[in-house]
Amino acid sequence: MPVKKKISPKTLKLIDEALAAIVDQWYLSVSDYYVTAEKKAENPDIQVPEELKRFHDALGHRIKFYKGDLDFTYGLALDSTDEQSLLEASVNNKVPNFNYPELVRRLSVHYETTKQKPIEGFKKLKKVANCQVFSLPDDLQSNLVVEQREGKADIVRLSFEIEEQYLDELTSDPPAFMEIIHQYCVAPLRRLYAEVYRSNKRK
Numbered sequence: 001m002p003v004k005k006k007i008s009p010k011t012l013k014l015i016d017e018a019l020a021a022i023v024d025q026w027y028l029s030v031s032d033y034y035v036t037a038e039k040k041a042e043n044p045d046i047q048v049p050e051e052l053k054r055f056h057d058a059l060g061h062r063i064k065f066y067k068g069d070l071d072f073t074y075g076l077a078l079d080s081t082d083e084q085s086l087l088e089a090s091v092n093n094k095v096p097n098f099n100y101p102e103l104v105r106r107l108s109v110h111y112e113t114t115k116q117k118p119i120e121g122f123k124k125l126k127k128v129a130n131c132q133v134f135s136l137p138d139d140l141q142s143n144l145v146v147e148q149r150e151g152k153a154d155i156v157r158l159s160f161e162i163e164e165q166y167l168d169e170l171t172s173d174p175p176a177f178m179e180i181i182h183q184y185c186v187a188p189l190r191r192l193y194a195e196v197y198r199s200n201k202r203k
Contacts, residue, residue, distance in 0.1 A: 005164050007085045012078060014171040015087070015162065018178045019076040022186060023061040025178075026074075027054045034067055060088070073153075074190060076181075085162040087134060087181070089189050092153035095200050100146055100156075102199075106192045107158070108140045114184070121176035125166060130184050133170065134160035156193065160185055 007015075031038070034052035051067035060077025075090040115131035122128075137143050147155040170177045 006082060007080065007162065007164050007167065011164075011167050011171055012080055012085065014174070014177075015085075015167075016078045018171075018174060018181055019078060019087070020056055020061045021174070021178050022076060022182050023054055023056070023063050026063055027052065034065070074186075076186065079159075085164075086159045087162055087185055088157055088159045089185050090155055090157045091189060091193050092155050093193075093197075094153045095197060098154070098200055099196055100144075103156070103192060103196045104141050104144055106196065107144065107188065110188050110192065111136055111140065114188075119180055119184075121179060122169065122173065125169060128166055130180075133163055133166055133180065134185055135163060136160060156189075158185075158189055 031052060035046060035048055035050055036052050037050055040046045040050065049066070051065070053064040053066075055062045055064070060075050062073050062075040064073040065071070071094055073092045075088070077088045077090070079086045079088060115136065116129050118126055119128050119130055119133060143159055145157040145159075147157065149155070170180070
């Protein structure tokens with residue numbers, strides 16, 4: 001079995017910048033609908049707590065929603081060792097008895113149908129499949145980790161192994177690379193978690 005080439009620090013930095021940009025873009029796209037630090041700074045009369053926050057630190061890049069029934073934090077992080085580099089998408093969960101098996105089932109169905117589809121946005125890589133850039137095990141259950149914390153929200157973590165082969169080409173176009181990450185690694189977890197969350201709340 002061939003030894004995988006380690007991803008260079010320069011390329012890892014470009015990937016991390018893409019993750020930060022996804023959170024920033026998400027924050028800016030919805031900030032009109034929430035009380036933010038920027039709005040409170042502009043208008044001292046706003047006394048309610050912030051309803052939307054973003055964080056960029058050693059833990060990664062996160063966006064927190066706190067308004068009415070919404071109380072979520074979605075995260076993106078990069079974890080790299082000599083053996084592998086992982087892109088982790090996460091969401092916290094405060095719903096008691098959340099149906100995690102159903103979330104795994106829906107994610108498994110989604111990725112089974114999309115992993116072999118070609119990535120979009122790169123003319124020279126038209127035949128490269130999603131799973132050749134961000135890979136998941138066949139048994140998704142083994143890669144979807146639920147960290148249960150006493151007195152705190154659970155954290156659901158889905159990790160994609162980053163394949164090195166096409167990264168130079170992909171990171172040369174940051175907006176297109178960012179869109180691939182968003183569409184393949186972020187949006188499905190966000191959408192399917194929300195679907196299962198709503199079905200739990202109706203019970």
